[in-house]
Amino acid sequence: MKLNAFLHPTGHHIAAWRHPRAVADAGVNFDHYVELARTAERAKFDAIFLADSAAVRDQNIESASRVARYVVHFEPITLLSAIAAATRHIGLIATATTTYNEPFHIARKFASLDHISKGRAGWNLVTSSGEVEAFNFGREAHPAHADRYDRAREFAQVVTGLWDSWEDDAFVRDKESGLYFEPSKQHVLNHKGPHFAVRGPLNVARAPQGRPVLVQAGSSEAGKELAAETAEVIFTAAQTLAEAQAFYADVKGRLPRYGRHADHLKILPGVSPIVGRTTEEAEEKFAQLQELIxxxxxxxxxxxxxxxxxxxxxxxxxxxxxxxxxxxxxxxxxxxxxxxxxxxxxxxxxxxxxAGARGHWAIRGTAKDIADQLEAWFEGHAADGFNVMPPYLPGGLDDFVDLVVPELRRRGLFREEYEGRTLRENLGLPYPHHPAAARAVRENTDRRNVPNPTSTPVA
Structure with missing residues (x-):
């Protein structure tokens, strides 16, 4: 199974920052994030993931003053670029909204992160759900749900087009001849659509992964269709095995109409585990957090x-x-x-x-209890892995890494070592060949398959 560490600054429980072992200033504590990333990398997690919001979400000053989540926190692409220098293998996934950004900015930032990290970047494509974000971008109201997804679909097309501005070997950098790049291997996008007009090309070379991994998190009808068309990983929320199985079958079943294979999209439901060495210890940890709400x-x-x-x-x-x-x-x-x-x-x-996981699957028990439930979902075609949401940090992640991961390995369900160098390789996703290179391969194949009229048939 694939495992991703979804890192809220102090943890996912709404009262996490009040926990005695939580880092209260986590939202602006870089060392804290480096420690978490290295813990996840030590456990051979596929990636860490940072959510984002372009506003202080809670506009009620009484409640906002009592919660750490989404009040102050680092801009995620900036933070992950710094974490890239402190890690070697772990994937680095950040949220960036299509509602209040422009495609050229996003394409450039994530391509840069992919180069800085040597192929470990992922973009979580979302449409903003928070109404208050509109007021920070000169809007009087939040765009309608359907309009946000129409914009998101075109946004993704523009970004992926910009990521193909250059072929893999475009930059020859030949000092002797004086040729820096091969002109025929530059591709100008010249996109004009209902929402965007973007000429290109992108002023960043093609990413080490070809393209950063594209992640999506919407579970509405429009969100599922967008994921089937564009996403390589989808983060989702489900409460029961049956719900998760239905979602898994639904989204995977949409892939063929976009010419995609089921293995080319990894579905990772969120799970917030409270792990104890005994059942009683897990219940005590849960009760302690609940009392702080x-x-x-x-x-x-x-x-x-x-x-x-x-x-x-x-x-x-x-x-x-x-x-x-x-x-x-x-x-x-x-x-x-x-x-x-x-x-x-x-x-x-x-x-x-x-309060613990905002509608995601919250479970508690011993390492064996947790592993039993994860295994049931994984083997039951409900998940390709999980977006692990520690209830508080760093302790919640430490518990999962030290107790649950060894149990998963004993069952042959999780890796001992990374399989590849890039996030795409570790997730088992195909390399997206540049369209020009893919065309050349098809044309060569077609020519090889054309019979030679002067040849003699072989009996």
Whole structure:
């Protein structure tokens, strides 16, 4: 299985920063991130992943002042470029939104990260779900969900086109002849579409991986279709084996219409494990974190996860009210509403339930318990691996690496060493040959397959 470490600064539990072993200033502590990256690399994780938001998401000053997540944190591409120099093998995946960026900027930054890291970069393509981001970019309102995905699809086409501005061997740098690059191996994009007009070429050479690995995280209908068309890794959220299996079959089943093979997309559901040496220890760790949740923080988190729903005035111990459809995180809103109805959760119970992993799969137990559940999903065609979301840091990652990873290795489910040099190689993804090179191969193959009319048939 593939394993990715999803690193929130202090951890994924909403109260993680209050944990006695958490690094409270993690959002601006570079040494903290280097330690986490090296821990994940020591365990032979495929990659670390940094989420991002172009705003302070919680606009309620009472709750915002009591939570560390998305208040202050490093810009992820800058941070990963620095981490690249402190690591050798671990993949480096960062979120960058297509809603409030331009394709040329994103293509240039991730191509640069791929060169700096010698082939370990990945771009998590998202459409912004936070309404408040609009106000930081001269907008009076957040674009509609469908419009965001139309823009995202074209955005991805432009970025991948720019990554093919140069063929792999375009830069000859021949000092004797004075030729720096072969003119025929430069390709100007000249893209003109509904959302973007981008001439190109990109002023960064083709990446060591051909292209950085393309990751996608949307689970709405539009998100699944975009993933089937463009993504090589998809991060998703599921609560049950059956849900995960249905998602896995759905998305993999869409690939053939885009001429893609099922192995060319890795599906990694999020999992937030609390690991103990005994079941009792795991339960104690969970209870300790739950006790640290401030009600204002829990309610604010739930409102955000429901797409900005206003829950003011509703009793915390009463049921979740009927909600209008959101223009923000549609798939997450549906997941939480369905859960509340199915389990009969009150508002308080629902925010306590999401406090650990925001709707992702949260599990706890011994290393054997955790490995049993991961193995069931992996062997049951529900996942190609997992996006591991430590509840608090660094302790939550240390527990998984020291206790669960050895158990997975004993079962033959996880690597002992890295298979390759690049993120793409370690994930088992194909190298994306430049379109010009691919055409040349096809033409040569076609010529070899044309019968020679002067030859004598062989009996």
């Amino acid at each position: 401030h009600p204002a923080v829990g309610l604010s988190l739930l409102s955000q996860m429901l797409g900005g729903a206003d829950l003011t005035g509703y009793p915390l111990d009463g049921p979740l009210p009927d909600l209008p459809e959101t223009n923000a995180a549609k798939s997450r809103q549906k997941l939480l509403v369905d859960l509340a109805r199915r389990e009969g959760f009150s508002i308080r119970q629902l925010y306590q339930w999401i």
